[in-house]
Amino acid sequence: EAGVTQFPSHSVIEKGQTVTLRCDPISGHDNLYWYRRVMGKEIKFLLHFVKESKQDESGMPNNRFLAERTGGTYSTLKVQPAELEDSGVYFCASSQVGISTIYFGEGSWLTVV
Amino acid sequence: AQSVTQLDSHVSVSEGTPVLLRCNYSSSYSPSLFWYVQHPNKGLQLLLKYTSAATLVKGINGFEAEFKKSETSFHLTKPSAHMSDAAEYFCVVSKAGGFKTIFGAGTRLFVKA
Secondary structure, eight states, X not given: OOOOEEEOSEEEEOTTOOEEEEEEOXXXXXXXXXXXXXXXXXXXXXXXXXXXXXXXXXXXXXXXXXXXXXXXXXXXXXXXXXXXXXXXEEEEEEEOTTOOOOEEOOOEEEEEO | OEEXXXXXXXXXXXXXXXXXXXXXXXXXXXXXXXXXXXXXXXXXXXEEEESSXXXXXXXXXXXXXXXXXXXXXEEEEESXXXXXXXXXXXXXXXXXXXXXXXXXXXXXXXXXX
């Protein structure tokens, strides 16, 4: 069974550009989460989808970040325009509804220069 | 409200000696507790989880953790460290169903030959 997959694994973009990160959850997992870890800081929750609905987006830092999960399958996280402080690792995770165990992807390493 | 505190930012042990990574939590409801490990440039791998069954939880690679409600602790142990254990370890608390998942700051484990 495939795990959580994320794309791209690494990206380097210039300040002001746009980047879109994609996450494919484990098949059958209706819960999908985004987290990020900026350099030297803790892993922080960004948002939580249940199917295509945003259950909790309290961790989204500002309106430059837009997450979507059309059709309740894969999700995208767009950063537009990117700022230097957005550099870090963006983790996607998924779980089954009612189950606490969350499975993480390998992360998308974003560097804004 | 929930919180999790990892008491050591760095732990250094010699190969073959025991490992102890400490974690205290705070939760207003019965929590689910997890330990994840991140090797350099890799994703987050689930080591073990506590979800209100047995208080002593065994995980992968010889790790185990004991849930102590009276001490609000969930320390991670391993009898004998291996070089391959060198990584960063995260204690995680969540509400049932994967909601409100909070990460500790992480403990970086160094293993000396």
